[in-house]
Amino acid sequence: MVTASDLWLWLEEVSDPEIPVLTVVDLGVIRSVETDGKNAHIVITPTYSGCPAMKMIEDQIIEKLKEKGVDTCTVDLTLAPAWTTDWISEEGKNKLREYGIAPPENEPDKTVLFAKPTVVPCPQCRSLNTRMISLFGSTACKAHYQCNDCLEPYDYFKCLR
Amino acid sequence: MNQAHVDFVLRIADDSLILGHRLSEWCGHGPVLEEDIAMTNIALDLIGQATSLLSHAATLQGEGKTGDDLAFLRFDREYRNLLLVEQPNGDFGMTMMRQFLFDAYRTILFERLQSSSDEMIAAIAEKSLKETKYHLKHSSEWVIRLGDGTEESHARIQESLNTLWRYANELFYTDAVDDEMRNTGILPDLSDLRQQWENTVNHVFQEATLTIPTNNWKQEGGRKGMHSEHLGYILAEMQYMQRAYPNMEW
Numbered sequence: 001m002v003t004a005s006d007l008w009l010w011l012e013e014v015s016d017p018e019i020p021v022l023t024v025v026d027l028g029v030i031r032s033v034e035t036d037g038k039n040a041h042i043v044i045t046p047t048y049s050g051c052p053a054m055k056m057i058e059d060q061i062i063e064k065l066k067e068k069g070v071d072t073c074t075v076d077l078t079l080a081p082a083w084t085t086d087w088i089s090e091e092g093k094n095k096l097r098e099y100g101i102a103p104p105e106n107e108p109d110k111t112v113l114f115a116k117p118t119v120v121p122c123p124q125c126r127s128l129n130t131r132m133i134s135l136f137g138s139t140a141c142k143a144h145y146q147c148n149d150c151l152e153p154y155d156y157f158k159c160l161r
Numbered sequence: 162m163n164q165a166h167v168d169f170v171l172r173i174a175d176d177s178l179i180l181g182h183r184l185s186e187w188c189g190h191g192p193v194l195e196e197d198i199a200m201t202n203i204a205l206d207l208i209g210q211a212t213s214l215l216s217h218a219a220t221l222q223g224e225g226k227t228g229d230d231l232a233f234l235r236f237d238r239e240y241r242n243l244l245l246v247e248q249p250n251g252d253f254g255m256t257m258m259r260q261f262l263f264d265a266y267r268t269i270l271f272e273r274l275q276s277s278s279d280e281m282i283a284a285i286a287e288k289s290l291k292e293t294k295y296h297l298k299h300s301s302e303w304v305i306r307l308g309d310g311t312e313e314s315h316a317r318i319q320e321s322l323n324t325l326w327r328y329a330n331e332l333f334y335t336d337a338v339d340d341e342m343r344n345t346g347i348l349p350d351l352s353d354l355r356q357q358w359e360n361t362v363n364h365v366f367q368e369a370t371l372t373i374p375t376n377n378w379k380q381e382g383g384r385k386g387m388h389s390e391h392l393g394y395i396l397a398e399m400q401y402m403q404r405a406y407p408n409m410e411w
Binding site for chain 2: 051080081082083135137139
């Protein structure tokens with residue numbers, strides 16, 4: 001007999017294909033899980049509209065739950081409410097930092113043009129003396145920064161809300 | 162099927178699709194690695210938006226087509242995108258100017274569409290707005306940096322503005338489709354769209370020391386399927402595989 005809490009637990013074994021240190025649960029993309037005891041229905045939401053990882057996440061969820069003995073697993077995609085980086089768990093943010101990716105900071109509203117770039121502490125040496133290299137990084141969800149003190153270049157998981 | 166509803170969704174979808182394709186042409190050709198990555202990231206957001214919007218349009222049509230069918234199997238006269246987004250990339254400044262004129266408009270449009278009575282449009286708008294704000298930040302900063310940069314960069318981006326300005330008026334194009342959408346609550350009030358857009362544009366151009374051209378020639382037609390010569394070439398490249406090998410997937 002499969003329960004919803006089993007499903008949540010098992011989903012924690014599915015990692016984000018592009019940021020393997022985060023599970024899909026840490027990332028906050030799992031919107032709901034349902035089970036009748038045998039089958040499972042999972043609803044996920046994309047981080048960005050064009051995120052190429054979504055299809056892979058869906059396949060990995062189905063594969064993992066099959067492996068755990070779930071009969072049939074369906075995964076649906078929902079757009080609303082729109083994902084925000086506030087849904088990344090505290091544990092997830094710590095994991096990101098440990099991994100060398102700066103977690104999202106509280107950023108001002110981006111419709112305010114001419115705002116100064118956000119101060120993003122270096123995930124390596126914690127220095128606040130850092131600079132933005134580019135608003136866009138290795139994936140849609142990241143920007144590119146560099147530390148002026150330890151000189152380490154790093155990804156910043158940009159704030160989306 | 163409500164044809165106006167389908168046309169309305171196609172207009173927003175095709176803007177995303179065609180501009181996304183244009184930006185993807187920069188892949189491997191950006192002036193610096195960071196901007197190559199930035200432009201392809203923005204392309205990815207736009208093509209993601211187009212995917213959601215085109216599958217919504219296909220559902221509304223109810224003819225058993227998919228979003229991919231609409232993306233890859235329509236003829237040029239059936240595309241409803243703005244002339245602005247199909248214009249060639251030109252130099253990096255031209256691409257940033259095209260992007261800025263569009264982003265400034267798109268941000269306002271998506272803000273308003275969040276309260277559309279069409280729940281799918283509202284959901285896509287809420288999602289896309291978060292991305293579009295980033296795009297606007299990026300493009301406006303480049304317009305300022307290039308405009309208020311060297312003599313060479315200033316001259317070139319001013320020339321881009323002179324070239325693209327004739328297509329800006331189409332951002333505010335409305336016809337019977339918009340009237341019907343407003344009446345059904347699918348399109349919220351946009352009467353101050355131009356004013357809001359001009360506020361952003363004037364503010365940025367002032368910082369960028371750029372001058373809006375006095376020649377006010379306006380070119381439009383994309384919303385009705387009357388395109389510039391450039392769209393045909395885009396479609397030839399975009400549709401080649403699907404036309405040559407029908408129903409292929411990878």
